[in-house]
Amino acid sequence: MANRKLDIAPARPVAGIVWMLLTGMCFVAVTALVKSLGPRIPAAEAAFLRYALALVFVLPMLRPMLNAKLTPGLWGMFALRGVLHSGGVMLWFFAMTRIPLAELTALNYLSPVFVTIGAALFLGEKLALRRIAAISAALLGAAIILRPGFREVEPGHLAMLIVATVFGGSYLVAKVLADRVSPTVVVGMLSIWVTIGLAPFAIAVWVTPTLQELGILFAVASFATAGHLMMTLALRAAPITVTQPVTFLQLVWAMLLGAVVFHEAIDIWVVVGGGLILGAIGFITWREAVVRRRSVTPAAPATGV
Numbered sequence: 001m002a003n004r005k006l007d008i009a010p011a012r013p014v015a016g017i018v019w020m021l022l023t024g025m026c027f028v029a030v031t032a033l034v035k036s037l038g039p040r041i042p043a044a045e046a047a048f049l050r051y052a053l054a055l056v057f058v059l060p061m062l063r064p065m066l067n068a069k070l071t072p073g074l075w076g077m078f079a080l081r082g083v084l085h086s087g088g089v090m091l092w093f094f095a096m097t098r099i100p101l102a103e104l105t106a107l108n109y110l111s112p113v114f115v116t117i118g119a120a121l122f123l124g125e126k127l128a129l130r131r132i133a134a135i136s137a138a139l140l141g142a143a144i145i146l147r148p149g150f151r152e153v154e155p156g157h158l159a160m161l162i163v164a165t166v167f168g169g170s171y172l173v174a175k176v177l178a179d180r181v182s183p184t185v186v187v188g189m190l191s192i193w194v195t196i197g198l199a200p201f202a203i204a205v206w207v208t209p210t211l212q213e214l215g216i217l218f219a220v221a222s223f224a225t226a227g228h229l230m231m232t233l234a235l236r237a238a239p240i241t242v243t244q245p246v247t248f249l250q251l252v253w254a255m256l257l258g259a260v261v262f263h264e265a266i267d268i269w270v271v272v273g274g275g276l277i278l279g280a281i282g283f284i285t286w287r288e289a290v291v292r293r294r295s296v297t298p299a300a301p302a303t304g305v
Contacts, residue, residue: 016238017246019230024250026227030305031104032257033220034096041207043093046217048202049209050305051089051195054221061188068185074177081173082193088166089194089305090201091159098156101258102267105251106145106274107160112281113138114168122172134280141276144269187228224305248278 037046070078095104113135120127142161146153177186209217234243251274258264 012237013242016234016243019234019237020243020246021249023227023231023234024247024253026223026230028101028105028250028253028257029223030220030227031096031101031254032261033216033223034093035101035262037097037213037216039097041209041213042202042205043097044090044198044201044205045207045209047086047089047093047305048195048198049214049217050093050220050224051191051198053214053218054191054225055195057221057225058188058191061184064182064184065188068181070181074180077173077177078189078193081170081177081190082197084166084170084173085190085194086197086201088163088170090198091163091166092305095156095159095163099154099160100264100267100270101262102251102255102264102270102274103145103157104160105254106270106277107142107157107164109247109251109274109277109281110138110142110161110164111167111171112284113277114165115171116284118168118172119175123175131284134283137283138277138280141273141280144273144276147269245282247281248275251278 034046034050041049116125116131117127117135119125120131146157174186174190251271255266255270259266
């Protein structure tokens with residue numbers, strides 16, 4: 001009997017690390033560009049324009065989306081994810097102009113932790129003692145960053161805590177959808193539903209953007225799309241246990257960019273807290289690989305917009 005070739009690409013750890021480095025740079029560029037907009041454009045409108053302008057990237061996905069045989073249940077799940085993601089994106093844009101880049105990036109790491117909790121509550125995944133300890137460490141990291149009682153907790157910080165929770169819910173729905181339809185349909189539907197979901201909020205607070213502001217938001221859409229593509233390439237090239245530690249550099253890039261470009265003070269507690277959160281994510285990911293279970297915990301940059 002002839003040997004059959006397995007359709008499994010060999011691991012390329014160096015390529016995976018390079019792609020993940022580029023992923024982190026793309027997502028930091030997204031946050032920096034949004035922050036450079038300032039508060040003139042309301043958060044709901046900026047979020048809407050980011051997704052509306054990105055619909056050009058959805059055009060190649062239209063054929064598989066039209067060919068997909070979607071049941072009413074699937075339509076409902078796409079709508080649910082659209083509602084969750086729309087709320088998260090609006091709050092993310094709100095927080096971006098109100099708290100330092102490093103703090104926003106560190107708190108953004110919480111989303112995969114909430115995915116793990118949600119997977120245990122709603123998808124029946126076992127929450128072993130080790131994973132509970134990792135989740136506790138991540139929440140301790142968030143407390144170190146916020147330091148309630150020792151500093152003023154800004155509305156932007158509270159918004160990011162909600163963002164991490166909502167995005168966690170969005171990724172849980174995506175996990176269920178990915179088992180039933182192609183990834184192209186999942187990504188394309190998200191873009192369309194979020195654009196629709198944000199439209200009423202954007203219209204309610206509409207401020208006519210300048211050509212420069214539109215250009216910045218199109219750059220945001222482009223970097224976000226490129227970041228998700230490069231993250232996919234990274235995960236295809238190497239195991240997530242190889243690429244996950246690289247995501248910590250995203251916090252480094254955000255801290256340096258915030259200090260150099262936006263003159264934000266470097267806070268050692270953000271580094272400590274962010275390190276605890278990312279270490280917890282890395283441990284959960286490693287345990288998933290060890291026990292050969294199918295993980296629903298996305299890489300940290302996947303929590304971006």
